[in-house]
Amino acid sequence: RYWNSLSNLVASLLNSVRSIASLLLLLFLFIIIFSLLGMQLFGGKFNFDEMQTRRSTFDNFPQSLLTVFQILTGEDWNSVMYDGIMAYGGPSFPGMLVCIYFIILFICGNYILLNVFLAIAVDNLADAESLTSAQKEEEEEKERKKLARGEFSNAEEDEEEPEMPVGPRPRPMSELHLKEKAVPMPDASAFFIFSPNNRFRVHCHRIVNDNIFTNLILFFILLSSISLAAEDPVRHLSFRNQILGNADYVFTSIFTLEIILKMTAYGAFLHKGSFCRNYFNILDLLVVSVSLISFGIQSSAINVVKILRVLRVLRPLRAINRAKGLKHVVQCVFVAIRTIGNIVIVTTLLQFMFACIGVQLFKGKLYSCTDSSKQTAAECRGYYITYKDGEVNQPMIQPRSWENSKFDFDNVLTAMMALFTVSTFEGWPELLYRSIDSHMEDVGPIYNHRVEISIFFIIYIIIIAFFMMNIFVGFVIVTFQEQGEQEYKNCELDKNQRQCVEYALKARPLRRYIPKNQYQYKVWYVVNSTYFEYLMFVLILMNTICLAMQHYGQSCMFKEAMNILNMLFTGLFTVEMVLKLIAFKPKHYFCDAWNTFDALIVVGSIVDIAITEVNNAEENSRISITFFRLFRVMRLVKLLSRGEGIRTLLWTFIKSFQALPYVALLIVMLFFIYAVIGMQVFGKIALNDTTEINRNNNFQTFPQAVLLLFRCATGEAWQEIMLACLPDKKCDPESEPANSTEADHSCGSSFAVFYFISFYMLCAFLIINLFVAVIMDNFDYLTRDWSILGPHHLDEFKRIWAEYDPEAKGRIKHLDVVTLLRRIQPPLGFGKLC
Numbered sequence: 125r126y127w128n129s130l131s132n133l134v135a136s137l138l139n140s141v142r143s144i145a146s147l148l149l150l151l152f153l154f155i156i157i158f159s160l161l162g163m164q165l166f167g168g169k170f171n172f173d174e175m176q177t178r179r180s181t182f183d184n185f186p187q188s189l190l191t192v193f194q195i196l197t198g199e200d201w202n203s204v205m206y207d208g209i210m211a212y213g214g215p216s217f218p219g220m221l222v223c224i225y226f227i228i229l230f231i232c233g234n235y236i237l238l239n240v241f242l243a244i245a246v247d248n249l250a251d252a253e254s255l256t257s258a259q260k261e262e263e264e265e266k267e268r269k270k271l272a273r274g275e276f277s278n279a280e281e282d283e284e285e286p287e288m289p290v291g292p293r294p295r296p297m298s299e300l301h302l303k304e305k306a307v308p309m310p311d312a313s314a315f316f317i318f319s320p321n322n323r324f325r326v327h328c329h330r331i332v333n334d335n336i337f338t339n340l341i342l343f344f345i346l347l348s349s350i351s352l353a354a355e356d357p358v359r360h361l362s363f364r365n366q367i368l369g370n371a372d373y374v375f376t377s378i379f380t381l382e383i384i385l386k387m388t389a390y391g392a393f394l395h396k397g398s399f400c401r402n403y404f405n406i407l408d409l410l411v412v413s414v415s416l417i418s419f420g421i422q423s424s425a426i427n428v429v430k431i432l433r434v435l436r437v438l439r440p441l442r443a444i445n446r447a448k449g450l451k452h453v454v455q456c457v458f459v460a461i462r463t464i465g466n467i468v469i470v471t472t473l474l475q476f477m478f479a480c481i482g483v484q485l486f487k488g489k490l491y492s493c494t495d496s497s498k499q500t501a502a503e504c505r506g507y508y509i510t511y512k513d514g515e516v517n518q519p520m521i522q523p524r525s526w527e528n529s530k531f532d533f534d535n536v537l538t539a540m541m542a543l544f545t546v547s548t549f550e551g552w553p554e555l556l557y558r559s560i561d562s563h564m565e566d567v568g569p570i571y572n573h574r575v576e577i578s579i580f581f582i583i584y585i586i587i588i589a590f591f592m593m594n595i596f597v598g599f600v601i602v603t604f605q606e607q608g609e610q611e612y613k614n615c616e617l618d619k620n621q622r623q624c625v626e627y628a629l630k631a632r633p634l635r636r637y638i639p640k641n642q643y644q645y646k647v648w649y650v651v652n653s654t655y656f657e658y659l660m661f662v663l664i665l666m667n668t669i670c671l672a673m674q675h676y677g678q679s680c681m682f683k684e685a686m687n688i689l690n691m692l693f694t695g696l697f698t699v700e701m702v703l704k705l706i707a708f709k710p711k712h713y714f715c716d717a718w719n720t721f722d723a724l725i726v727v728g729s730i731v732d733i734a735i736t737e738v739n740n741a742e743e744n745s746r747i748s749i750t751f752f753r754l755f756r757v758m759r760l761v762k763l764l765s766r767g768e769g770i771r772t773l774l775w776t777f778i779k780s781f782q783a784l785p786y787v788a789l790l791i792v793m794l795f796f797i798y799a800v801i802g803m804q805v806f807g808k809i810a811l812n813d814t815t816e817i818n819r820n821n822n823f824q825t826f827p828q829a830v831l832l833l834f835r836c837a838t839g840e841a842w843q844e845i846m847l848a849c850l851p852d853k854k855c856d857p858e859s860e861p862a863n864s865t866e867a868d869h870s871c872g873s874s875f876a877v878f879y880f881i882s883f884y885m886l887c888a889f890l891i892i893n894l895f896v897a898v899i900m901d902n903f904d905y906l907t908r909d910w911s912i913l914g915p916h917h918l919d920e921f922k923r924i925w926a927e928y929d930p931e932a933k934g935r936i937k938h939l940d941v942v943t944l945l946r947r948i949q950p951p952l953g954f955g956k957l958c
Contacts, residue, residue, distance in 0.1 A: 147240055158229050159188040169211035179557045180204045186575050196233040197549045242594040312395035314388050329389040341382055348375040349440045352800050353826040357807025358859045376415040383412055411438045437800040440793050449786040460603040467599050471592045478584050479539035488565035490529035490558055499568040501526040529558050530847055545843045547589045556581050597893050604897040627915040631922055636930035637712040648707035664762055667693045671756060694729040701726045728755030775919055780902035787894045794891060798883050799829035806849045808859040809871045816848040837887040849876035913951050921952050
């Protein structure tokens with residue numbers, strides 16, 4: 125069955141060659157057009173700095189093609205854009221117009237064209253899944269026919285799998301697993317001593333199922349996790365580490381007591397329902413056992429103890445078994461990992477194939493001498509003169525060194541790692557140009573010697589990065605969505621219909637205030653009119669333009685004019701707030717969230733003006749106005765309340781946040797675990813501003829480690845950080861005693877390769893795409909047929925209904941029905957064109 129699904133996937137990929145070929149033709153035409161345009165705009169103009177030779181240029185057609193392709197992948201495209209701006213005189217009037225070319229190229233290529241690969245990938249997955257499910261149905265049909273020929277009856281099978289009753293109101297995902305019944309005590313004895321009726325065992329069962337006990341254990345898990353993050357990885361013998369070490373004894377004792385109580389209540393492992401029959405309980409036992417063993421072995425020099433100390437970081441995973449929403453997300457992730465096995469196999473085989481080709485093309489050819497005038501290892505000896513920062517007046521003598529590329533193709537394993545970094549688009553132009561310059565084995569590079577070799581990298585990126593990686597992402601998204609639907613597999617309603625039913629059952633009419641006083645009513649009528657709304661819309665846009673006009677080095681007259689305009693706009697928005705307060709009265713005005721937000725902005729803007737005037741009056745300004753300046757910019761947010769389409773997008777965006785907490789919590793746990801492991805393994809590496817482990821980027825404190833991992837999750841130069849953590853790196857002077865002879869060369873670890881690659885794959889390909897899956901799930905109405913009813917239609921209907929039923933009685937005049945239906949867009953209404 126497993127290999128059937130693999131063959132179905134491969135068949136679907138081969139069948140999609142036609143659609144991929146059409147897309148590749150479009151992509152190729154797109155690249156050619158922008159390459160020719162780039163040659164006309166920038167040909168021969170990237171030589172403004174004589175001290176630096178740029179590789180990403182538009183000087184000839186092949187080079188222009190490579191540069192446009194590099195911009196498509198998004199790697200270092202901003203540097204090429206800055207070079208283009210500098211070629212036209214820098215960030216002034218003519219130069220800044222150049223960025224339009226690069227922005228259009230990046231948006232159309234990266235955001236639109238390349239995402240079509242993802243659409244094709246998801247479509248292929250659907251074909252493969254339908255083919256596999258059809259084969260399964262065929263096998264089941266054969267089984268049924270076999271059973272029908274024999275003496276077996278299907279009645280028992282029907283009884284074993286009864287249909288779940290489908291109610292009119294299915295539960296939303298947020299309500300699942302909230303009420304958990306206590307796990308019953310197994311009938312078998314515990315430890316061959318305690319029978320099911322034993323008082324002590326019954327008491328233990330009552331304790332472990334008590335909410336107070338569960339919350340207390342969660343609290344201690346949180347405390348122990350904080351203590352792990354608070355450790356000092358550099359100074360092991362510090363006073364802080366000694367206190368945290370004593371606290372670790374307390375936490376381990378509490379967790380050991382919990383395990384003993386649960387084993388007493390449910391039994392150890394021999395019978396069904398016992399403690400060790402649950403995978404999450406085994407994880408608990410493993411974590412506690414690691415802590416106990418590490419206490420038993422005292423010598424800190426033993427590598428086993430170091431490994432055990434690192435394994436303590438699994439402690440936060442014990443919270444998964446106690447938070448049911450998180451447990452559901454983790455189970456979905458495991459199912460996704462299990463089902464993407466086919467994709468991993470196909471991608472790994474392709475990666476291996478390209479690695480073998482890369483070894484044949486580049487083995488031993490990426491070496492070079494630090495003195496570019498020397499071409500062989502025999503010549504690369506002695507010293508040579510270099511100039512600091514290109515200054516002729518600052519010569520320096522440096523030793524020559526024969527060095528290999530950071531990533532090479534000398535064997536299949538290093539080639540696969542090099543190609544993996546290329547597939548992540550990080551630093552691949554450097555490896556590309558190193559390969560283009562390659563000449564012969566054990567011979568230095570020759571500038572642009574083999575430009576045609578770039579075809580190897582382009583084909584690899586298109587097949588692996590553009591297509592296979594997108595299939596990988598698509599599989600995660602499809603699997604996660606399917607797992608979310610497992611709860612409703614016996615429900616006849618689809619997801620959208622369920623959401624509509626849930627919304628309709630929960631919806632209540634909006635009460636709208638209409639004043640009785642005739643003068644107040646006139647004000648109310650004005651502030652609710654369409655013309656007033658358009659006027660405020662124009663004022664916000666004009667205010668936005670004024671904010672955008674401010675710049676560095678502006679004259680005093682311009683600054684004064686901007687301050688006067690800011691006062692004018694603030695005064696107009698204050699008038700709007702006062703008019704609405706008169707029209708609605710404070711009680712009804714502040715019931716609307718948007719009105720409250722408007723009032724906050726107006727008050728903040730008035731405070732901003734007052735503080736600005738005070739600071740201008742005093743020579744030494746005592747009050748910081750940076751925070752209050754934010755209120756000027758926040759006026760832009762008011763635009764979100766205008767327009768049906770924007771309101772619907774915002775409503776869906778906020779609704780999608782309700783499904784994200786457990787996914788976000790899983791990401792927090794992943795970051796925490798990897799940050800603490802990084803502190804334990806790489807925390808002692810000396811800070812060096814010439815490498816990626818420096819004062820801004822290191823594992824010496826928990827916040828710094830999290831920040832470094834966040835950078836890796838975005839993909840920015842993650843491979844450089846990995847290289848900086850490999851063995852034979854200098855240690856921090858404070859990390860070892862003064863008499864240690866190994867302090868200079870004992871830090872770093874080969875574990876860095878597994879650590880960073882696994883983290884990048886988990887983050888970039890799996891966990892982050894859970895966010896994409898949730899958001900796609902909520903925004904599917906954008907790609908769905910607009911004639912299909914959705915919850916966002918019901919929300920708009922409720923808002924417009926309130927205008928005809930201000931008292932929220934649930935009924936309107938029959939004469940208003942046609943007007944109402946004309947105002948509401950299909951499928952609920954007739955629309956404005958009717």
